Amino acid sequence: MMGGHHAATGAAAWIALTTSFKLPTGSLSEKLSWVPEAIPLGFGLLEQSPLAGVAGAMVCAGAALLPDADHRRATIAHSLPPVSNAICAGIGEVSGGHRNGTHSFLGIAVFTALAWVIGLWSVETERFGLIYPGAGLLAVLLVSFALKALKFIPDTMARLPWLLSIPAGIFVAVFSPDEQNWLVLAVAVGCAIHILGDMLTVGGCNLLWPIKIRSPKALRKVPLLKDVWKPSGRIAIPVLGKAGSAREWLLCVPVSIYAFLGLVVPIVLLLKDQAQPLSKFLGF
Secondary structure (H helix, E strand, C coil): CCHHHHHHHHHHHHHHHHCCCEEECCCHHHHCCCCCCEEECCCCCCCCCHHHHHHHHHHHHHHCCHHHHHCCCCHHHHCCCCHHHHHHHHHHHHCCCCCCHHHCHHHHHHHHHHHHHHHCCCEEECCCEEECHHHHHHHHHHHHHHHHHCCCCCHHHCCHHHHHHHHHHHHHHHHCHHHCHHHHHHHHHHHHHHHHHHHCCCCCECCCCCCCCCCCHHHCCCCCHHHHECCCCCECCCCCCCCCCHHHHHHHHHHHHHHHHHHHHHHHHHHHHHHHHHHHHHCC
16 A cells, blocks of 8 residues: 555544544535434544644554555655665564564554653653653654655655644643553554555565464465465455555545545634634624
8 A cells, every 4th residue: 555545544543433523514414304413523432632633643644654664665764864764774674574574463562662662751841741752752753754645745845744743743742641642542553554454455464473374385376365365474355456556546535535524624623613702702
């Protein structure tokens, strides 16, 4: 799956799991009795403010690129060249190459554990109380990955994603100290949704790496099974075909629209709620 699609599915997964916002249907519900007044955008499994929800979605979108840290030509590798290229090349060597260690249960566990350890770094301040610099720096890193992968910023402005991600990092570090567990959860969900996406392509993944359970030779000539269980031990459900295929686009375009709505609607509702008391104060 392509980098931008990984990021979009990561944001969409976070929104689907956590947001409690509903999309108003407006006059459509009045014209059609079977249409509800508002459509839930997610399951609302976490209690979070609108800004926290947006920050979480962007962090999860960035985390959905982390498994590709084993590939020197991946989107994440071009985030801060040449340092990022060298780091990704080194990770690829340690993890056994592309779609091996970082695309497994072990990879999810390592990335999640790193996020947890980084999030433990805390500093007591007089003005803001307890803040979490490590969580803030991690948020800056992941949000910048997401902005680059989602093509919000032109490639000619390579440093701008880092600058725009700083406010998200400050928010995570300062204003959500009681919700640090969501950051670890966002990394875990992002990594898992990345691997799921890759398993829907022909390449597949070996979830049990470094253990390799090779497919029996008798199955390697069976038309369907040979594409599902591979001699390398990888498992694929290749409904999307090759990465970047038309089928992948057909899936990810509506997913991206859903993610966009999940990011925009909470902010619009927040601004609307804040505008009402302000208009009353001004006498409008």
